Amino acid sequence: MKFIKLSGVCVVCMIILLSCNKDESGDDINPPVTQSDSIAITVKIANKKQEMIGFGGALTWYSNWLTTNNKLDEIVDLMFNDLGIDIIRFKTWYYPNNYPTNKGVSNMSNEDNDYAKACWDATNQLYTLAKQRNPNIKILLSSWGPPISLKDNNKLQEGTLKKNGGKFMYDEFAEYWNDLLDYTPFNPDYISIQNEPTYTNSNWTSCKWAITETTLPSYHIALNKVYDKIKNRAHVPLIIGPESQDIQTYGPFVSVLKDNPNCALFAWHPYNINSTSSGATITAALKNVGSYSTKPNIMTEFSDNLSWFNTALFIQESLIHANTSAYIYWKLMWATPTSGEDAAIISTGPTSTSPYQVTPYYYLIKHFSKNIDAGYYRVETTTASTPASTLVTSAFVSPDNKKVTIIIINNGSASSKVHFVAEGKTAAGISVVQSKEGSYYTPVVTTSPTKSISLPAKTITTVVLDI
Numbered sequence: 001m002k003f004i005k006l007s008g009v010c011v012v013c014m015i016i017l018l019s020c021n022k023d024e025s026g027d028d029i030n031p032p033v034t035q036s037d038s039i040a041i042t043v044k045i046a047n048k049k050q051e052m053i054g055f056g057g058a059l060t061w062y063s064n065w066l067t068t069n070n071k072l073d074e075i076v077d078l079m080f081n082d083l084g085i086d087i088i089r090f091k092t093w094y095y096p097n098n099y100p101t102n103k104g105v106s107n108m109s110n111e112d113n114d115y116a117k118a119c120w121d122a123t124n125q126l127y128t129l130a131k132q133r134n135p136n137i138k139i140l141l142s143s144w145g146p147p148i149s150l151k152d153n154n155k156l157q158e159g160t161l162k163k164n165g166g167k168f169m170y171d172e173f174a175e176y177w178n179d180l181l182d183y184t185p186f187n188p189d190y191i192s193i194q195n196e197p198t199y200t201n202s203n204w205t206s207c208k209w210a211i212t213e214t215t216l217p218s219y220h221i222a223l224n225k226v227y228d229k230i231k232n233r234a235h236v237p238l239i240i241g242p243e244s245q246d247i248q249t250y251g252p253f254v255s256v257l258k259d260n261p262n263c264a265l266f267a268w269h270p271y272n273i274n275s276t277s278s279g280a281t282i283t284a285a286l287k288n289v290g291s292y293s294t295k296p297n298i299m300t301e302f303s304d305n306l307s308w309f310n311t312a313l314f315i316q317e318s319l320i321h322a323n324t325s326a327y328i329y330w331k332l333m334w335a336t337p338t339s340g341e342d343a344a345i346i347s348t349g350p351t352s353t354s355p356y357q358v359t360p361y362y363y364l365i366k367h368f369s370k371n372i373d374a375g376y377y378r379v380e381t382t383t384a385s386t387p388a389s390t391l392v393t394s395a396f397v398s399p400d401n402k403k404v405t406i407i408i409i410n411n412g413s414a415s416s417k418v419h420f421v422a423e424g425k426t427a428a429g430i431s432v433v434q435s436k437e438g439s440y441y442t443p444v445v446t447t448s449p450t451k452s453i454s455l456p457a458k459t460i461t462t463v464v465l466d467i
Contacts, residue, residue: 038452039383048397051375052373065354080129091119094116103182145195168221181237190264239263241266245271296325312364319394376397381406406462419451420450430449431443432462
């Protein structure tokens with residue numbers, strides 16, 4: 001069974017809200033619609049699950065294409081205002097020439113074709129533009145590897161941490177991170193000391209680690225060294241780890257990190273998942289991520305493996321089975337096609353006049369990011385009707401308990417009709433948007449939160465209820 005049929009093997013809940021007030025006789029004042037063809041959805045607002053950090057995207061390579069585009073303001077308004085993301089993942093570009101003899105950035109070049117200086121400047125500019133539009137947006141700063149002076153092969157690509165006197169240079173690595181934070185002109189909320197520590201690539205910056213020291217340096221030791229070096233700074237970012245390349249390598253690292261107080265959150269990438277993965281395989285993998293429950297987990301990078309619709313299914317399953325608190329789509333802006341599985345959220349080109357294209361992935365992420373913010377909680381949902389097995393649902397309540405956002409994906413081949421029940425609450429207002437292939441984030445007119453709404457086959461629907 002392919003991923004497109006994921007929900008057929010999952011126990012999922014359909015949701016939405018509305019409770020009934022009673023008058024003195026005990027009769028309902030606002031009874032819900034109960035047509036025989038309408039599925040009742042219940043949202044259990046009091047039964048809270050994970051607290052959300054939010055939804056976001058990454059701005060790494062090609063960021064300088066964005067900052068030199070003559071539509072820059074228009075594009076960043078789409079990203080940081082309209083899309084409503086809560087977190088940005090930036091790459092570290094701190095590679096001073098002749099580091100550590102020189103620690104300054106004024107003469108930093110595009111070392112080893114990694115475009116360090118251009119992307120360093122672009123990142124700092126994009127940080128300012130993002131904060132101007134959303135002062136509460138969070139920043140994750142991830143490293144793809146240390147500078148060449150700390151690499152055993154004297155280049156950014158491949159290799160591992162250098163030794164000195166037969167010992168790995170952990171202290172020098174920690175000093176590098178302290179310097180990086182000194183020279184970065186903003187304070188990140190989170191840092192990751194190494195993206196995908198078990199993966200190397202000859203084409204871009206990478207560095208290989210083991211969780212405990214072998215012939216490779218220990219990621220665990222390095223994380224502790226970095227924490228000890230930066231813990232007395234005026235602003236101390238939270239360290240996340242391990243940003244594993246796939247779910248198989250997540251478990252061994254987290255089994256060690258789970259007892260380490262210096263690692264604040266778990267981070268993972270699911271690049272073992274693609275369009276041929278079965279629903280059972282995906283569910284089991286995500287439950288494995290969620291089984292490490294001592295700290296929140298966040299998905300910090302994923303794209304290219306699934307269609308926009310199946311990506312929505314995967315996000316839903318991540319929220320439900322992995323209990324993930326944040327989902328960061330890899331390509332917030334990228335030099336890619338405008339359609340297909342490798343499309344970015346926004347695609348553009350290298351020149352100042354290159355047109356940009358908003359892709360289906362933009363609207364997919366917007367279904368989650370626009371009306372689910374940091375501080376929201378996922379809440380339990382139930383449905384009493386077996387036809388809802390094709391409906392995959394997640395629901396979230398705002399910190400003040402006045403707003404509930406429901407994401408419903410109809411993964412079936414037929415339309416469904418649903419109505420809403422909320423335990424202990426009454427819905428005073430409703431808004432609905434829906435996406436299907438070729439028609440994205442379209443408002444659905446509905447006159448009352450007591451009425452049923454239709455969910456066509458292969459659609460994503462976001463329902464926002466004021467309660």
